[in-house]
Amino acid sequence: DPLILTFDCGTQSTRAMLFDKKGALIAKSKVTFEPYFSIEEGYAEQYAEVYWDKIKEASVSLKAKYPAEWERVIAVSITTMRDNCVCVDKDGKVLRPVILWLDRREADDVKLPLKQKLLFSAIGMGEGLKMHARVSPCNWIRQKEPEVWANTYKYLMFSGYVNFLFTGKMLDSTANMIGHIPFDYKNRCWQKPSGLTYPVTPVETEKLCDLVEPGELIGYVTEKASAETGIPVGMPVIAAGSDKGCETLGTGCNGDGIASLSFGTTATIQFTTTKYVEPTPFMPAYPAMIKGKYNPETQIFRGYWMVTWFKNEFAAKEELKAKELGISSEVLLDKLLEVVPAGSDGLLLQPYWSPVLKAPEARGAVVGFSDKHTKGHLYRAIIEGIGYGLLEGLKTMEKRAKFNIKRLTVSGGGSGSDAICQITADMCGLPVSRVQTYETSGLGAAMVGFVGMNEFKDLDEARDNMVHYGDEFLPNPENYRVYSVTYDRIYKNMYKCVKPLYAEMRNVRNILKNKQENK
Numbered sequence: 001d002p003l004i005l006t007f008d009c010g011t012q013s014t015r016a017m018l019f020d021k022k023g024a025l026i027a028k029s030k031v032t033f034e035p036y037f038s039i040e041e042g043y044a045e046q047y048a049e050v051y052w053d054k055i056k057e058a059s060v061s062l063k064a065k066y067p068a069e070w071e072r073v074i075a076v077s078i079t080t081m082r083d084n085c086v087c088v089d090k091d092g093k094v095l096r097p098v099i100l101w102l103d104r105r106e107a108d109d110v111k112l113p114l115k116q117k118l119l120f121s122a123i124g125m126g127e128g129l130k131m132h133a134r135v136s137p138c139n140w141i142r143q144k145e146p147e148v149w150a151n152t153y154k155y156l157m158f159s160g161y162v163n164f165l166f167t168g169k170m171l172d173s174t175a176n177m178i179g180h181i182p183f184d185y186k187n188r189c190w191q192k193p194s195g196l197t198y199p200v201t202p203v204e205t206e207k208l209c210d211l212v213e214p215g216e217l218i219g220y221v222t223e224k225a226s227a228e229t230g231i232p233v234g235m236p237v238i239a240a241g242s243d244k245g246c247e248t249l250g251t252g253c254n255g256d257g258i259a260s261l262s263f264g265t266t267a268t269i270q271f272t273t274t275k276y277v278e279p280t281p282f283m284p285a286y287p288a289m290i291k292g293k294y295n296p297e298t299q300i301f302r303g304y305w306m307v308t309w310f311k312n313e314f315a316a317k318e319e320l321k322a323k324e325l326g327i328s329s330e331v332l333l334d335k336l337l338e339v340v341p342a343g344s345d346g347l348l349l350q351p352y353w354s355p356v357l358k359a360p361e362a363r364g365a366v367v368g369f370s371d372k373h374t375k376g377h378l379y380r381a382i383i384e385g386i387g388y389g390l391l392e393g394l395k396t397m398e399k400r401a402k403f404n405i406k407r408l409t410v411s412g413g414g415s416g417s418d419a420i421c422q423i424t425a426d427m428c429g430l431p432v433s434r435v436q437t438y439e440t441s442g443l444g445a446a447m448v449g450f451v452g453m454n455e456f457k458d459l460d461e462a463r464d465n466m467v468h469y470g471d472e473f474l475p476n477p478e479n480y481r482v483y484s485v486t487y488d489r490i491y492k493n494m495y496k497c498v499k500p501l502y503a504e505m506r507n508v509r510n511i512l513k514n515k516q517e518n519k
Helices: 048-065 114-122 126-134 137-144 146-151 158-167 223-229 243-250 305-314 316-325 329-339 375-401 418-428 440-452 459-466 477-518
Strands: 003-009 013-019 025-032 073-080 085-088 154-157 171-173 210-212 217-220 236-238 258-263 267-271 297-300 348-350 365-367 407-411 432-435 469-473
Touching: 003 048, 003 158, 003 440, 013 048, 013 440, 025 048, 048 158, 048 223, 073 158, 073 243, 073 440, 085 137, 085 146, 085 158, 114 126, 137 146, 154 158, 158 171, 158 217, 158 223, 158 236, 171 217, 236 440, 243 258, 243 267, 243 440, 258 375, 267 375, 297 375, 305 316, 305 329, 305 375, 316 329, 329 375, 329 418, 348 375, 348 477, 365 375, 365 477, 375 418, 375 477, 407 418, 418 432, 418 469, 418 477, 440 459
Parallel strands: 003 073, 073 236, 171 210, 258 407, 407 432
Antiparallel strands: 003 013, 013 025, 085 154, 217 236, 258 267, 267 297, 348 365, 432 469
């Protein structure tokens, strides 16, 4: 009765988990920490040592609490947050804190070759590519900390750094290569310097690590890692993939017809295709956990971060009452959702809290305020706004992939709310299902671990044995009509109406910033 030990390393917590071949979460140890520190406004960094300390703490705690189950572990698999890179020297020593995906700093304009400038300007992507280059940490480090870049032996994804700490090998999975790096997503390999977009994130080839496919062997737990984590020396470490990719796998989305919604700090919608399909032009489809397949994805940056923002700014009363009742504040917030009708009585939110590649000037917007609106309306408008953004992505990806999604699965923090799941079903007009565990990233990583250890012949067999659907939410026809009309007549036209204002707001900010710097 073997178990896989899975580590899910996120922005605010690390979880060590044991899964069996039926997909049951046998044991779990969770350790939380402050997500980042800021030395300047907009910066978000974390010491790499913090992550390893929390991995060790979670591992040792799990072993102490479940010694009998610990003896059944046959392999380790690891899933981590995406788009975080670590600069290390030849000995694996970290040269600077990790610049997180939440970071808002920008490099100076990167000089792109004339060919790229002309081509991407001609197709309306000139500003988007310039923004992508400015927000890429490799360019900022190269410009602002040239001595760090010169001493960088490998520019590892965070997942690759964790693999190194466990096995001593600077090796990573193709399904982790998601971020501001020169990766060829279609062919699942590093871009050559002659690649069309390589100059946007020009990391030297020798600074990039070797790659393997999910399910392949990374290496074995070293004596040092064993002493610190309690995991036996020589335990196999199997390549898995990113947290979102593992979530998609862990909710059973192995092929066409099912899409995976992740209600996390970044809200996403993903599905799995055998054909390489860009979700929007020039936005790559990510490598799926299954070799030869891809995960087109739409992201709402800082998606369910908005819920945290709302709680901090408006829900002090609910937070206090929840503590008195011994329940989570989300339970009381769900009651706000239930008393406000579909459509929030005309209050509509556009969830562009952070700029994106195709909309570098974008900002958030809320329209339709009147004196009848309460904080409950604002909260529901936030949930609906995230839903509209994901629905827009779904429709776009369906059109480009030339097939229709028939069912949705949900995971992430927001998926624990019945009210949010029902709103999602109503907005999309599709059934929404939850699987047997909230820990779908860990479940997906465990599935890959079992396949890597030949306990299942492939991930389809692993899915059939390990993924079990439970709660299902069916769309309310009347609410679906409200959302469909609102989406078609208002929401999908909203961005192009306010885009000129966003652009002018950016110009004004730059003017004021330059005046301040000149002073």
